[in-house]
Amino acid sequence: MIKNEKNISIAVIKRLPKYYRYLGYLLDKDIKKTSSKELANIMGITASQVRQDLNNFGCFGQQGYGYDVVSLYIEIKKILGIDSIQNMIIIGFGNMGKALASYSNFEKRGFNIIGIFEKNPNFFNIKIRNIQIFDIKYLEDFCTQNKIDIAILTVPNGSAELVAKMLVKCNVKGIWNFSNMELNIKDSNIFVENIQLTDSLMTLSYKLNQNFVK
């Protein structure tokens, strides 16, 4: 099992964004406190598991009061590393690259897309939402001049591993992998998070087409 230095399991980590979203929702509604029971309902886990999850990060609720929404929200924001701006680049300006470049919601969470890289010269120097598209050959230079936290990888499957290896050289910290390839760069220090939209759609399709019992 993947663990961090505090020995926190990936399952707990994967729940953090959901806690964060729900706390944001409470804040929007001006609700100032919540309980492990309420959080448990939303998360689909037990109240005891909620307490365990949050204890991992030193967030202890008060007996008879529960959790202070604002401070828990700020704490989780910090843990997720989204209390500061993170620079992202997109590699590949195909359908998915275009779609993600058009999507402005990441910025609300502090994720800024500062460049797009392509090998097709037809796209060079075009701007989308003020983000410039560059020739992929300038990738290394760009990464030297700008601290890049995350590269969004949307190149065709055949190029995914090659580009991933370039990104390792560029000292990018993480790859958000939309390609359908598992990236064989385990020896590097780079973190990879795979996301397969079509897999999610196919899972839904399976449920619709088999006599799946909810």
Add this chain to the structure above:
Amino acid sequence: MIKNEKNISIAVIKRLPKYYRYLGYLLDKDIKKTSSKELANIMGITASQVRQDLNNFGCFGQQGYGYDVVSLYIEIKKILGIDSIQNMIIIGFGNMGKALASYSNFEKRGFNIIGIFEKNPNFFNIKIRNIQIFDIKYLEDFCTQNKIDIAILTVPNGSAELVAKMLVKCNVKGIWNFSNMELNIKDSNIFVENIQLTDSLMTLSYKLNQNFVK
């Protein structure tokens, strides 16, 4: 645990699209047979688990030969329900709706987007990739006239549950939920698959920002 009538766990089901993708990749390379060991390497599970997974669906490898790539590919395609065309609609033409409407790769898997629904009149009757944007008030009529398998839900959080309830009435079979809300429609026969892009990005951010050990 969620099970279907064959008692197949959701974990196995979630692996099927990955098997399918990998088999497609082998087919592209004109590779005709594969083994549970090879599949295990790709899937990051044991060979014995691969055999168990595929046995669930009556796909048995032959001792000393392994699996026939073509027939396994066709079988999984059938199980996933992507051997026939499925009609989809998009609800909401904000950033994510636009992005998904622009993304043409779903069609390759037999998922056809046949309409987009919005409440903002500025978008009515516009077409994107030949898909028309309609006033949301025509949703029920449209769904009566066209068999809709999947609705892609990309409306703002505040409207998500209301629209989901409309979709239940429209006899849509499944909702692919991009909103940040858990949909409270458990009593209906509709299937929901949640996908939260920003959660995936925040999980990556966590790994980069904590001293996460791979």
